[in-house]
Amino acid sequence: MNGSGAIEMLAREMTAELHAIRARVIQEATAAGSTQRLPLKAKGISFGFVSSKPTGELQLHEIEGIDRDLVVRPWLQKGTVTSLRTFTVTAMNHHHGMQPVERFGMHLTGTRDFDHDGVTDELTEGDITALVVWQASLNVPGRVIPREPQQRSAVSHGEQLFNQVGCSSCHVPRLVLQRPVYSEPGPYNLEGTLNRREVTVPFEFDLTKDGPLPRLERQSDGSAIVRAFTDLKRHKICDREKQHFCNENLVQGFARTDQFITRRLWGVGNTDPYGHRADLTTIREAILNHGGEARGSRIGFEELSTSEQESVVAFLKSLQIVPEGSAQTVQEAVEVTLPYQPRERDRAALGVETKPIGRIQ
Numbered sequence: 001m002n003g004s005g006a007i008e009m010l011a012r013e014m015t016a017e018l019h020a021i022r023a024r025v026i027q028e029a030t031a032a033g034s035t036q037r038l039p040l041k042a043k044g045i046s047f048g049f050v051s052s053k054p055t056g057e058l059q060l061h062e063i064e065g066i067d068r069d070l071v072v073r074p075w076l077q078k079g080t081v082t083s084l085r086t087f088t089v090t091a092m093n094h095h096h097g098m099q100p101v102e103r104f105g106m107h108l109t110g111t112r113d114f115d116h117d118g119v120t121d122e123l124t125e126g127d128i129t130a131l132v133v134w135q136a137s138l139n140v141p142g143r144v145i146p147r148e149p150q151q152r153s154a155v156s157h158g159e160q161l162f163n164q165v166g167c168s169s170c171h172v173p174r175l176v177l178q179r180p181v182y183s184e185p186g187p188y189n190l191e192g193t194l195n196r197r198e199v200t201v202p203f204e205f206d207l208t209k210d211g212p213l214p215r216l217e218r219q220s221d222g223s224a225i226v227r228a229f230t231d232l233k234r235h236k237i238c239d240r241e242k243q244h245f246c247n248e249n250l251v252q253g254f255a256r257t258d259q260f261i262t263r264r265l266w267g268v269g270n271t272d273p274y275g276h277r278a279d280l281t282t283i284r285e286a287i288l289n290h291g292g293e294a295r296g297s298r299i300g301f302e303e304l305s306t307s308e309q310e311s312v313v314a315f316l317k318s319l320q321i322v323p324e325g326s327a328q329t330v331q332e333a334v335e336v337t338l339p340y341q342p343r344e345r346d347r348a349a350l351g352v353e354t355k356p357i358g359r360i361q
Contacts, residue, residue, distance in 0.1 A: 002267055002321045005136030005182040005207050006216055006226045008084055010175055011072040014042035014232060015188060018070040025052045035059075040070070043175050045231045065233035067254045071188050072232050077276040079234050079261030080253035083186045084132045086193045092131075098122045103192040125194055129184055129203060136182045137211035140226075141267040141321045142328035151314065158315030161308055165300030170262045170293070171229040180207040180216055180224035214328035229265035229319070235293045242291030242298070248276065258292070269320040283316050284309070 021038055029036040029052035040047040040063065048064035060068045067073065075081035081090075089100045097115065099105075100123040104114035112120040146152050162168060183204045187196040196202060205211065208218035216224040236258050238246035248257050260276055273279065274286040290298040301309060322330050 001135050002138045003140035003226075003228065003264075004084060004138060005211075006140060006177060006180070006224070007074050007228060007230075007232075007264065008136065008186070009177055009180065009182055009207070010043070010226055010228075011074040011082075011232055012186060012188065013178055014045070014072045015070065017042035018047060018066075018072070022050055022058070022070055025050055026056045026058070028052070029054050030056060042072070045172070045233055047233065065235060065259075073253075074232050074261065076252065077260055078248075078252045078255040079232070080255050082188050082190065083193065084135055085128060085185055086189060088128055088131050088135070089193050092123055092128070100128050101125060102128065102194045108192065128194070132184055133182075133203060133205070136184070137205065139212045139214050139322075139324050140216060140328070141319065142214050142326070142330065143318050144269065144320045144322065144330055144332050145318060146314075146332045154311040154314045155318045156315075157308075158311035158313070161304060161312050162315055165304070165312075166297040167301075167312075168229075169297070170231050170233070170235060171265050172231045173227060173229055175226050175228065176219075177207070177216065177224045177226050179222075180218065181205070182207055212324045214322060214326060217328070227266055229268075230262045232261065234259040234261050237290050237292045237294045239291035239295060242289055242295070244275070244280075244289040245291065265316065266319050267321040269317040271321065283313050287312075 018040055021040055025036050025038045028038075033054050035051055035053050037049055037051040040050050046064070047066050047070070049062040050070075051059035051062070053059070063070070066079075071082060073079045073082050075084070075087045081087050089103050092098045092100055093104065097117075099114045101121050102125050105121060106112050146155060162171075163173075181204050183196070183202040185194040185196050185199060185202065189195045207216045208224050209215070216226060218224050234255055236256070237260060238244060238258055245260065246258050248260075250257070268274075268283065272283075273281055274283065275289070280286045280289065287298060287301055301312065304312070322328070
C-alpha cells in the first residue's frame with residue numbers, strides 16, 4: 001500500500017480526462033450530425049476509442065483495459081475497485097467482521113446492527129476516513145543503489161534494457177500527477193461508500209509536503225512525478241504458450257478472468273513472492289511467465305544474454321520500499337557479521353575470555 005495516495009489520485013485524474021473525452025465526442029457528434037470517434041487517452045495511456053451517434057448514443061465496443069463507465073479502478077489485482085475507501089469498507093467487513101455505517105447502517109439496510117452481534121454502528125464514517133488517510137499517506141517506494149561500482153553499472157544498464165525490450169510500454173516508469181493533493185472521500189465512489197458529493201468539506205493533504213518521507217517529487221509547475229511503473233490499465237498477459245496468468249477462475253466486476261491491471265513495480269525489489277496468487281518465487285520467473293499482450297517483451301528479455309538478463313533483474317531489485325523517513329534513493333546497507341558475544345553469566349560456563357568489540361558506524 002506504500003504510495004497508494006498517489007496511485008488513487010492518478011486514477012482520479014485519468015478518469016476525469018476520459019470522461020471529458022466522452023463528453024466531447026457526444027458534443028461533436030451532435031454538432032456534426034454524424035457519428036464521431038475519438039481516441040481515449042489519459043496521461044498518454046491508450047484505452048481504445050469511443051464513438052457517439054448524432055443522438056448522443058455512445059458506442060463503447062472499442063474500449064480497452066477499463067470498464068465501460070471509463071472509471072480507472074487502480075485497486076486489487078484485476079483493477080476492479082475504485083478507491084481506497086471502497087477497498088477499506090469491504091475489507092473491514094470481510095476480514096474483520098466490523099460493519100461500516102456507510103454501507104451497513106440504518107440508511108441502507110434498515111438496521112444499526114447488520115450482523116446481529118449486539119454491537120451497533122461499528123465503524124463510523126470518520127473511522128473509515130482515518131483508516132483511508134493513513135493508507136494514503138504512507139511513504140512512496142524508492143531506489144536502493146548498490147555500493148559496489150560493477151553492481152551499480154548493472155542496475156543502470158538493466159534499466160536501459162528494461163525500456164529496450166518493451167517492458168516500459170505497460171510498466172510506464174513515470175506518470176505526472178497534475179494536482180498532488182489527496183482528498184477524501186473521492187468523487188467516483190458508488191452507493192455503499194461515502195462519496196465526495198455527500199460531504200461539505202473533504203479532508204485534504206499535500207502528497208509532496210505532508211506525511212512521512214520519502215514523498216512524491218514536486219515539479220516547478222506544482223505537479224508531481226509518480227515513478228510507479230504502471231499504466232493503471234488491464235491487460236491479457238497469458239496465451240497458449242504461457243498459461244500461468246490464465247489460471248484465475250474467479251470473475252471480478254466486469255474484468256475478464258485472464259486480464260490483470262499492470263502491476264506497480266516501484267516496490268518489486270522487496271515485495272516477493274510474485275504473481276496474482278503469490279505463486280512465483282523470483283522476479284525472473286514472473287518475467288518468463290508473461291504471455292498475451294506481453295509476449296513481445298518476454299521474448300525480447302529471453303533473447304538477451306545471461307548477463308543482460310541479470311542486469312534487468314538487478315534493476316528491478318533496486319526498486320524497493322525504503323525505510324520511512326529516508327531519502328527516495330538510498331545506498332545499499334553493508335551487512336556485517338559479528339562474532340558471537342556471550343553474556344557475562346555464560347563466560348565461566350564457556351571457559352572463554354571475551355573482549356568488547358568496537359561500535360560500527
